[in-house]
Amino acid sequence: MDEILASGSKFRHVQFYRMHHQTHSPWQKSIAPKSCDVAIVGGGIMGCATAYWLSKSNPSLNIAILEAEQLAHGASGRNAGFLLLGTHTDYASAVDAMGRDQARRLWEFTAENARLIAELDQSAFDLQLSGSLIAAGDGAEAERLESSAELLTEDGVDVEHLNGAETNRRLMSNAYLAGLYVKEGGMLNPAKLVRHLAAQSQATVVEKWPVEGVESEGTGVRLYSKRGAIKAAKVVLTLNAYLPKLIPTLNQFVRPVRAQMMATEPVPHMLDHPVYSHAGFFYIRQRVDRRIMLGGARHLHLDEEVGYEDATTEPLQADLEAYLANHFPRIGTPAIERRWSGTMGFSPDSLPVVGCVPGVPNSTYATGFTGHGMGFSVRFGKLLARAVLGGKDEAGDLFSVDRLQLS
Template identity: 30%
Template sequence: MSQDVRVAPGFINGDVSFWMRDIGLPTQRASLAGDIEVDVAIVGGGLTGLWTAYYLTKAQPELEIAIVEKYFAGFGASGRNGGWMSAEPAGQFRRYAAAHGAESARAMQREMFTAVDEVVTVAQQEGFAEDLVKDGLIHVATNGPQLARARAHLDELREQGWGKDDVFELGVDDLRERVNVHGMRGGYWTPHCARVHPAKFTRGLAAVVEALGVTIYEGTTAESIAPRAVRTDHGTVRAKYVVQALEGYTHSLPRQERRLLPMNSSMIVTERLTEQQLDAIGWRGAELVGDMAHGFTYMQRTADGRVALGGRAVPYDFNSSFDERGRTADRSVGMLSKRLGEVFPALRNVQIDHSWSGVLGVPRDWCAAVNFDRDAGILSAGGYVGHGLSGTNLAARTLRDLILGEQTDLVRLPWVGRTARNWEPEPLRWIGATALYAVYRAADGRENHSQSGKTDVLARAANVISGR
């Protein structure tokens, strides 16, 4: 551990996530005990799988549904994320519009707005809304190029269907009423975002789904998916429909190693802050906060008065490897701690209680997709590029309609039937991802000293190469 990072007594690196540590690791449910036959088999006990089971059961309670999960429900990104339930699109508007037209892409954006409210409503009705607060999302610019990007992005959002009540530009004084980020020059706020405690939320949804009659088999590894069948290390699940919902773990299946890039996202969380520290950072609400840097930083003020901060410190490990338990490279902990001090100088000496990492699934075109092979009875959803807390809900309702044969507006959204080419083979994949994020970090450093309002040329080149 870097000597300039103060860690609290009992500091934990890994152990899945602070969120899981906060409420305690669950007792694992029973594993599959042999071959079974059901109506719908879902591979993956994260939010895509849980929401799909929820909506299918609500629509047709008589369906027999089984979820197969290697560890426990919420083990992956669903229980490790930054707790941003944002309405920002799980993909790139320009790509969806190019394939299906601008109005189709705007329809998807409207559904993302709806998804946030849908999740909040269901969580409140079903009793798992603890610590869930819809207080919006702030993006802060801290230099000239970032401010120019923020304003340009506001124009883009308005063209994409964001109305006057969906997003608001904020000046420095407006921002200071909500949060006091060092060096802020301006930014914007949208009400379409809710703060979530990922472990409480995911575990609560799993309990609801189980109470509805869905069986969740934990400690059961899916080894392959075939037409109307899932082969596991504990037996085969045969089903009319198979839903693949593995997101960043998709590479674990045969012949899918390059379909989604498992991108690391690492987080740290501080000790509980004092009243004086909270006054210094001026952050008393439940807004989520992010910056406009290329090496994006995302933050949450937790319900118990901590700051959780995340970013792409070490974005990718060779050959899609990563520590499944969530251990974070010491270099990443140091980088994130340094960033915390830059954003909030008053927290430079605060102790860090926990660090952890998880992976999100990134398609080669940076656009999420929902797919259905009717002949094989296999469906899939994923590639949310960091917008999974709301994207999973929209995907699950879409999967429900596809399975039930409903011709709704959801099945006509532009991410349905979308495919992207595979990522490059190794070592090109690792070289590319590592080099690109090194370039983005360099561009951020140069922009901090820039006198212009233009995005650094290094970042512009990296965007072209990466397809972002």
């Protein structure tokens, strides 16, 4: 990968580099079982979190995770590792769009997620409970952050509203107009979290097993791939953006959107928190190895950043570099070591969607995490496990497909 960067041909190559991955997976040799109690299709954060909770609820369940490539191959292994609270938008905008009660419930759901993650073995996935900082890139955003701070405080959430000077002091910047420091949440290594959950679940992980067909059979479900078939009592499809590739009729609930990132060489310590700015269109954090990870700029290239193509583009990467130079001049111009892309799944109303595949009664799917899956992750796996086991989750109505009256 480094040779590709050095050759100058960097943008013509698909440059997926799993910033967070180890070289080898301990599961590569798993053989697909002929049958199981629950088959989970898609080995990202949602699939592995579901397996984790299923096995916690009933350790004798026979669970198989079927993954087309390898665990965390999708967005879950390529993301920025922000563990944020709330949804895709600031709290004031969420209240405007969906009402106070629903915004509060969604906030609490993600707060519970952060707490559940903190209860895991934090060192297994480099968890830093640093909180997060939302920084305002313009005056309108500064106003929304001020309203958000007031609303969140009224709702009992521990946040700190920062003026421009304080925001810039904390970020060693001079570009921001205000900030909102959210004390819960933080940052983590997402691929390590995926593998940790899979290992804890003791599910059989079958990699290189792309599912090509799902159909109801007797009281269960049959899954097909070129490598064989598996009969399962229940199936969970945690494919996020890739769901319509398997079940085309569900394309009304999710569409693929590309996100690009880059990582610099290690630089002196400068960021204590993950930082989210320009309504989430830029996100930046410093890893424990002091590399800066930066992503976004999608709003400047909306027409190009759609679909499944795994590639970085020179114009967008140049915009990321410009953001770094303009907003963090203190770090100079560090070498860019990695550039990569990933596919997000956007839903019509930007909230996750959970439903049952039409014609396959013993199925559950989850999709549409709209660039915020880590904020829902472990708590969402609990919700999906409950759905599989026939239990009720108090947050189920927030994400049910029933809310989307699409034709």
